[in-house]
Amino acid sequence: MTTELSHIGGDGRAHMVDVSEKAATARVATARGRLICAAETVAIVRDGKAPKGAVITTAELAGIMGAKRTADLIPLCHPLALSKVEVRITAMDDGAGFDIEAVVKTTGPTGVEMEALTAVSVAGLALYDMLKAVDKTMRLEGIEVTSKSGGKSGDWPNKNAV
Structure with a gap:
């Protein structure tokens, strides 16, 4: 594991890594997370009775939009x-919430892990927003990169992913 922070220059100031x-x-990255909520x-x-309409479709689109805006959100x-x-957002088999995967x-000089994580996060937030009127107990959890491929480090499956 690398101990050097690539976004910190020799002078201790933050900078964007030069990938030129x-x-x-x-390059491909996958990420996942969960929105835990009541079975109801x-x-x-x-x-199809959510007060704000097509909850899953809207949240999936929000996730796609979030991935496209990652560089605007992460300095x-x-x-x-x-x-x-x-x-993709799917109801968990046990009815405890929703699985979110991106x-x-x-094709480029740097990976897309942050975009995959942002897609999952924004999709989860949109899902939360659309359901908060019916469930105050919801929580997002387990947002993580599950795999990546391409680049110098090659393929990487996250063996610790839940």
Whole structure:
């Protein structure tokens, strides 16, 4: 594991990493998280009775939009031309909430882990916003990168992912 922080210069100031010398490679990152809520909330969504309408579709679109805006939200992220963003929200089998997963792809000199994490986070926040009128107990949890590929470090499955 690297102990040097790449976003800190020799003078101790934050800076954007120079990736101009890095090769452009195909890169993919996946991330996931969960919105934990009451079983009744999941049922309302499944039955299409949420007060704000198409909850899942809207939250998935919000996640895609979030991935595209990552560089605007995270100060030292590089703006990337994303070639694919897919966000899927599914009800958990046990009825305890929703699983949120994002897959982000690009071809470039730096990875898309932050975009995948942002997609999951924004999708979860949108889901929360659309359901908060019916469930005050909700919480987002377990947001993590589950895999990445491409670049100098190659493929990386997160063996610690829950």
